[in-house]
Each structure stands twice: as structure tokens, then as C-alpha cells.
Amino acid sequence: MDPTSSNVSVKLGRVHELTTYGTKAVILFDHEGQVQRATLRSRNLIHDGILLPEDTSLEKYLPVDTEVYFKAHPFPDFNNEISQFYTLVCWKREDIDFPKHPLVRVFHGMCTQPCYFSHHAEGYGVAYCKEDPSELIKFLYHKVYIKGEKYREGLIGFKTTVEMQCDAVPTPVNPVDGTGWFALVLWRGKRPKTNEMKEFHLQSNMNENIKQLTQNCRSIFMRSTGQIIKLLDKEYGVALAMIRTNEWHTVLFHASACYLNETSLAQVNLRAVFQPGDKVNLVAAKAPSQLSYQWVASHVSIFKDPSVSII
Secondary structure (H helix, E strand, O other): OOOOOOOOOOEEEEEEEEEOOOOEEEEEEEEOOEEEEEEEEHHHEEEOOEEOOOOOOOOOOOOOOOEEEEEEEEOOOOOOOOOOEEEEEEEEHHHOOOOOOOOOEEEEOEEEEEEEEEEEOOOOEEEEEOOOOOOEEEEOHHHEEEOOEEOOOOOOOOOOOOOEEEEEEEOOOOOOOOEEEEEEEEEEOOOOOOOOOOOOOOOOOHHHHHHHHHOOOOOEEEEEEEEEEEEOOOOEEEEEEEEEOOEEEEEEEEHHHEEEOOEEOOOOOHHHOOOOOOEEEEEEEEOOOOOOOOEEEEEEEEOOOOOOOOO
């Protein structure tokens, strides 16, 4: 293992043992041809769509031999006898790799994702993932940090071939520039403190709950199509997303996530635009059982059949 290497890509591993009264786990995984060990603290596990509270016992959430996806970083102390890596975030494999319809994609967000600058677009920049250059990320210049300091020069002078990192959440794929992700923050060097990991806290304002989940790079996300089944009022509605044949999940959405022909419906009465039965495209985050819905949407738009051309 190269002790100077940065955080590893998302890996598949297996829980080897629980330690510290069950509040930590040791994950075994293959890295550069060798079996390595990564330590996971309970507060870094996504369960039921959200992070577990600090010092929760992992015994009932993550039994030994459970397969997990996780993102890790080398310990600063390379003489650590327990593990060579510490885990930044962890997802159970069964929450992502379950049987689903071929057109449904379930995946996790981008957390501390290595990336490179690609090009300037109209008022924003585009980066691409180091691991998969086809995954393009839109970023705003005021959300860029260099060595812990906010980048203040904007478009002028921004050009780098040095590896950067970002936290990002999915968006609909932009047909013009191909971006399918939006960077919450992008940095080089020291990680900024503006986007630290936060626990989910249930709010009385449902749209605030939606934002906590859809704007969290550690959430589990879904791209799918669905059908509107009910408009709760002028601001909220519920859609059904087909996960697999004869299995549908509920998706709550707010007007601020809705679009018609790329026009935002944030200030529009949804009942004047949508009606039950409308087929829609969805980007959504998994919701915890504290909410009454299985997913919450970050994007809802009328489905357009790509096989039908409009003249």
C-alpha cells in the first residue's frame, strides 16, 4: 500500500468483526491486490436512508459477514495495528444491489469523489470523475475551495490539471453538456468545513426534510420513471415508481423539484399542471421510516418517450 495515496475508490467489502462494544466494525476488502482492513464507526453507516447516531451498537444493523460498499481513507498513523483505513461512509450492499427493473438505477451519491476539471460552460464549470470519465459533474465557482480557502476569481483563471475532490448529488442528465451530477462543494487540498456530515433531524416543514436527503451526498438515490397518483395540495404530490414488476414505491415531491419543459414550477400551483396518471421522470433519495414515503424527489418532470419524435 502506498502510504501517500489519497482516499480509495468506493469498494465492496465484508464485515469481519465488531469492536468497541459493537460501535465499530472492521471491514475486509481487496486493495491493490492485497487484503486490507478498514475501521467503520457507527456514525458513518447509512441505515434506513440516513446516518446512524454516534456510538450506536452495530450488532443489529451490520452483522458479521454483511457485504458493504464503502469509501475509505488511509489512517495518518500507518502503524495502526487494527486497520490501515478509516471509513468515511458505508452503505449495505443489499440496499443498492437488489433485484430491480432494468430501467431503474439505484446508487449512492458521490462522497469525496476524485475528479478533474474538464471545461468551462455558460456560467459554470464541468468536471469529470477520475474513476469514470463519462460521469460529468456541474459545479459553480463560488463552491470551489483551494487549500481550504474559497476560490474568488470565478471563471477567470480557473484551469487546473491537478486532481480535485467533490461531494455531488445526481441530477437529470443535461442533454446539452452531458452533466448528470451537481457538486455541493469541490476542493483541492484541505477539505472545507462548509459541508460536514450531518445527522438527519425531522423538521415540521416537509420540504426541509426533503432537502436534507436530496442534498446529502451520502444518501442512496434512484433514477426511474413513475406515475403521479395524488396531488396533496398546490405544493406537494405523490408518485409511484416501479422498482420491479408489480412492486411500486411511493415518492413524495414538492413543487420546487418539478419542471415542465425545463421550466421550474416552484411558484406554480401543481394542480394546474399535473394530474393523477401523468407519467414522470424521477430522481429521488431514499427516505427514512420516520417519513410516510419511501423516497423523496429532487427532480420531477413529464416523461418524454425518446422513441417518439416531435416535429
